[in-house]
Amino acid sequence: MNNSIKPKGIVVFSGGSAANNLVDVFKTVRENKRCPLSYVIPISDNGGSSSELIRVFGGPGIGDVRSRLVRLIPDDPDHDDSEKAAIKIFFNHRLPKDKELAKQEWLQIVEANHALWGNISTAKKELIRSFLNLINFEILKRLRPSSTFNFSSASIGNLFLTGARLFSGSFESAIYLLSSICSVPSHTLVLPAISTNHTHHISAGLQNLITITGQNSISHPSVPSPLEPNPSEHEETEMHDRIEDANLPGSLPTLRKQYIAFSKEGEEDLPARIERIWYINPYGQEIxxxxxxxxxxxxxxxxxxIYSIGSLYTSIVPSVILKGVGEALARASIRYKILILNSTNDRETGPSSSPLTALDFIAAIAKAAASSRGPGFVREVEKREYKAYVTHLIHLQGQGTPRVDKEELAELGVECIRVYGRRVGDEPFLRYDEKALTQALEVTIGRRDVRLERNRRNTLEG
Structure with a gap:
């Protein structure tokens, strides 16, 4: 009789690029715990080349999902696996910024005349190319005098995922296909926060009552767009209505624009702190x-x-506010709810004159989780409730890091663990040291459940 206990898993809430730097840390913790690992990724990003795919095809923002899947391609130091390396380069490849050069290179890739195919086997090449041909056909089919697809800076991986989603009618199926091609291990899952074929946008309400619509506008400098249109916005809506794409007539202009080119450098402060994040339909109504x-x-x-590093209000909160998540997080069966605090504040967690503290980060997560439980929970969450959603805080200490008041957090039932950080080159902020962070997580969670070893040993002896 087999009495083995299936190990409970680890769930990581994160966005894309920032948390990609910690994938090896989470991999090591998972291996030592011998348990499943799931990444929960938001799909509300409407910036970069994803904005053009959303404009023409609709559907979720897929950039962060693609980025995580490709980052999870396993590295085997004992074997020279040139195909895995080639696939990683292929799906991370971006076309040139110049619109015409980008289209030319795209055709080279579709026609299998590009050097990117060099170390990819024929079977995988033709499988991948079939979905790129499909998305190319769909682009041509949607060509209109008022709307031409812009390949500028387009991600090949994003184009592939979109082609697979359109073919199968399922975003989850497209993720499964890319996971298989990338050889992502079955014990590690990449889960979109919402399982959908539709576009989902977010809005942010600031403490000064201004509303900013769309994730790109929240994350990067832009003019706040109120939900109640004035006459000039009516004119802008009518202008967009003349463009035939995937957007519904009359939908908010700020959700219909191309955001292919933007800079993360020199971001301006928001005029006030973010008070709340919520989802909206194309007309700006809360859903x-x-x-x-x-x-x-x-x-x-x-x-x-684990709430990973990254953008608090556009990477973590959009997943936490979803219906069902807050109730699941509050269950006592999850023993460890760990926030890995960012090493610096950004545009979302400013303004620079009054940056968020560690307590503020925890309060934002608690408020988001409480609001996901229904309208009756949308209120000021009491501090004594924070530990239902965050039990541990891992943080760095140094110039520019968010302030951590250990005594105050301890009174709330939140344990603080300070770890070693390092600077890379001329970067003005600290980075987490992978070994130190791994040790901190293992000290918190433990390495593995000894009951599993005991049951496994008893089974063998029996």
Whole structure:
């Protein structure tokens, strides 16, 4: 008789680029715990080349999902696997910024005349190319005098995922296909926060009552766009209505623009702190979408939840506010709810004159989780409730890091762990040291459940 206990998993809430730097840390913790690992990724990003795919095809923002899947391609130091390296380069490749050069290179790739195909086997090449041909056909089919697809800076991986989604009619199926091609291990899942074929946008309400619509406008400098249109905005709406694309007539102009080119450098402060994040329909009305059922399943079988580094209000909160997530997080069965604090404040966690503290980060997560539980929970969350959603804080200490008041957090039931940080080159901020962060997580969560070893040993002896 097999009495083995299935190990409970680890769930990581994160966005794309920032948390990609910690993938090896989470991989090591998972290996030592011998348990499943799930990444929950938001799909509300409407910036960069994803904005053009959303404009023409609709559908979720897929850039962060693609980025995580490709980052999870396993590295085997004992074997020279040139194909895996080539696939990683291929799906991360971006076309040139120049519109005409980008289109020329795209055709080279579709026609299999590009050097990127060099170390990819024929079977995988033709499988990948079939979906690129499909998306190319769909682009041509949607060509209109008022709307031409712009290949500038387009991600090949994003184009592939979109082609696979259109072919299968399922975003989850497209993720499964890319996971298989990238050889992502079955014990590690990349879960979109919402399982959908539709576009989902977010809005931010600031403490000065200004509303900013669309993730790109929240994350990067832009003019706040109120939901109540004035006459000039009516004119802008009518102008966009003359463009035939995937956007519904009359939808908010700020959700219909191309945001292919933007800079993350020199970001301006928001005029006030962010008070709340919520989802909206194309006309700006608030909606409450449910979380991906697989996310809830992962939380129901989790021993630990980790809120990773990244953008607090556009990478973490959009997943936490979804219907069902707050209730799942509050369950006592999840023993460890760990926030890895950012090493610096950004545009979302400013303004620079009054940056968020560690307590403010925790309060934002608690408020988001409480609001996901329904309208009755949308209120000022009491401090004593924070530990239902965050039990541990891992942080750095140094110039520019958010302030951490250990005594105050300890009174709230939140344990603080300070770890070693390092600077890379001339960067003005600290980075987490991978070994130190791994040790901190293992000290918090533990290495592995000894009951599993005991049951496994008893089974062998029996």
């Amino acid at each position: 409450r979408p449910p979380a991906n059922p697989r996310v809830i399943d992962a939380l129901d079988s989790a021993q630990a939840v």
